[in-house]
Amino acid sequence: MVDNLAADKYSVPVESIFRIHESPCKIVLAITGGGAEIIGELLRHGSGSATVLDAVVPYSMEAMDNFLGRKPEMYCSEKTARLMAMVAYQRALDLSKGEESAAYDVVGIGATCKLKATNEREGRKHEVYVAIQAACKTGVITLKLNADRTREGEEKIATFLIFNVLARHCGIPEVDLPDRIGTEEERKEEITEKYESVSGPVGDLLKQKIYSQESPYETLGIARIDLNGAQKKEAKTNGENRENEELQNIRLVFPGSFGPCHRNHVFMAKLASEKLGVPVHFEISLTNVDKPPIDFISLNQRLDSLRKYGNETFVGGVCLTNAPLFLQKADLFPNSTFIIGADTFNRLFDAKYYGGKVDISAILRHFREKNIRFLVFQRKSVHMSVNPEILEFCEIVPMGEYEDDGISSTEIRRKQEENKEN
CATH class of the missing domain: 3.40.50.620 (HUPs)
Known part of the structure; x- marks a missing residue:
């Protein structure tokens, strides 16, 4: 089994968390299926209110349907992650009303994962999708997990992916993913990314x-x-x-x-x-x-x-x-x-x-x-x-x-x- 993820060794560095809190970024997080540990990472060291406006974990299908306002075509997919990020962004806009909007970098992050489960069926895919929605940018990263890891190991990977999407947006260094995520022949694991940007007038339509x-x-x-x-x-x-x-x-x-x-x-x-x-x-x-x-x-x-x-x-x-x-x-x-x-x-x-x-x-x-x-x-x-x-x-x-x-x-x-x- 390819897994040696000690919790203390593979936590997000505290100094990186504080650099996030020092940035003007204000976020709403929506996470399901895995990676919810990032919420604790952002809050447990103090000053979390400088960054986190709200965090939700719509874990059941009914909760997800309610959060999105519709039933998604698939609960774990790139499209659903983008939908989650957009709903989170709209929530962030709503929560930041009345503030000096120019001073805040309002962001929605959506993550939906399908990770290792107890007694799972053979051939079940393990996937992580993380999306970010900002005023003039939509981004999504995808990772298909192939190596044999524990659930804890996959949770750590999902947490790091979510953190890295946020870190990149805030302009701080990303952290190395644990357990050598890469394209080795035995794994064929690769992170794929999509980003699209628009001009200010287009972004204003959402605001x-x-x-x-x-x-x-x-x-x-x-x-x-x-x-x-x-x-x-x-x-x-x-x-x-x-x-x-x-x-x-x-x-x-x-x-x-x-x-x-x-x-x-x-x-x-x-x-x-x-x-x-x-x-x-x-x-x-x-x-x-x-x-x-x-x-x-x-x-x-x-x-x-x-x-x-x-x-x-x-x-x-x-x-x-x-x-x-x-x-x-x-x-x-x-x-x-x-x-x-x-x-x-x-x-x-x-x-x-x-x-x-x-x-x-x-x-x-x-x-x-x-x-x-x-x-x-x-x-x-x-x-x-x-x-x-x-x-x-x-x-x-x-x-x-x-x-x-x-x-x-x-x-x-x-x-x-x-x-x-x-």
């Missing part, structure tokens, strides 16, 4: 979500990104204070998650552009009503699926926003037509998106005031629940003009995950 709970229109923002291979162009707007003339001239908007963009999206965009004679701007809201915001690794993947169409004449660009509701989108894109599918059309007045109460008359009045139109594309197997009042604002594209083949981004993602596993 504003917290501050806009009671006044949803005061802190709406847009960051515009060109897809034609040129340098990214970004602009920010607050409510009616529209500072960028290009944003004011947008007339055709295609909201969606585009995770990924697929051929039906392209068909819809092309046809809409031909009908109205203006280019399409794809809109992705980083914030959502019923699930965590989009992290920057996921965002870049979605933008990559759109970039291949950047030079097409029907494409005007991409707008990133923090406006999940069409009420808010109407405020950001007045005098515009929104491209939507049948399923989105059916959800326009779903009460769960409006805090459980929906005032249809007020919504329609807002659309009318903002001169909003909808171009609605039908979808196979989706029955459209047509409210006669909304037809005033809609043009429904006949199935003869557009044939939906039933493909969805969810199905594409599922097949991609299956291919990774194989």
